[in-house]
Amino acid sequence: MAYDEVLAQRIHDVLDGEPGLTTKKMFGGLGFMLDGHMAVAAGSGGALMVRVDPADGEAWIDGGAVAPMEMRGREMSGWLLVDRSALATEEQIGLWVGRGAAFVRTLPPK
Numbered sequence: 001m002a003y004d005e006v007l008a009q010r011i012h013d014v015l016d017g018e019p020g021l022t023t024k025k026m027f028g029g030l031g032f033m034l035d036g037h038m039a040v041a042a043g044s045g046g047a048l049m050v051r052v053d054p055a056d057g058e059a060w061i062d063g064g065a066v067a068p069m070e071m072r073g074r075e076m077s078g079w080l081l082v083d084r085s086a087l088a089t090e091e092q093i094g095l096w097v098g099r100g101a102a103f104v105r106t107l108p109p110k
Contacts, residue, residue, distance in 0.1 A: 003029040007087070008042040014097040015039075020109065027071075032097075036110025039100035046084030048093070050100040054078045060099075 008023075008030045015021050020035035029043040041049040049069055052060070054077045060066055065086035069079035087093045 003042045003044055004046045004084075005042075007046050007048065007084070010087075010090075010093050011040055011042055011048070011097055014094050015101065018101065032100075034101055034104050035107075037104040037107050039104040040097050043081075046087070048082040048084075048087055048096055050080045050082055050096050051078060051103055052080055052099055053103050053106075056099075056103075 002025075011032055012023075015032055015034075018034060020033075022033045022036075024031045024033060024038075026038075027041070027043075029041040029049065031038040031041040033039065037051070039051055043049055057068075057078060057080050060080060061068060065083040067081050067083075069076045069081045082096050087096065
């Protein structure tokens with residue numbers, strides 16, 4: 001199992017009914033796409049990758065549970081990694097999944 005299946009189901013529950021929702025295995029996780037844009041992804045260990053407006057994302061980094069996403073040692077602008085400790089409740093996961101969905105809804109469909 002490359003990604004956290006429980007987290008993936010929780011994400012699916014939040015996004016269920018969203019128009020243009022698809023999933024795709026990538027980067028060892030399961031990406032949730034809206035109209036062709038990845039909004040969030042379930043990673044291994046229960047971490048959530050969230051796509052955000054880079055201007056907003058800076059304010060949400062807390063030095064603990066929410067950090068900039070890094071890939072191959074490089075920070076990925078517009079992506080945050082949210083630790084499972086910040087996703088314990090349905091309200092918390094809804095907040096983060098909602099932020100990713102809201103941002104990609106500002107982009108033109110692919």
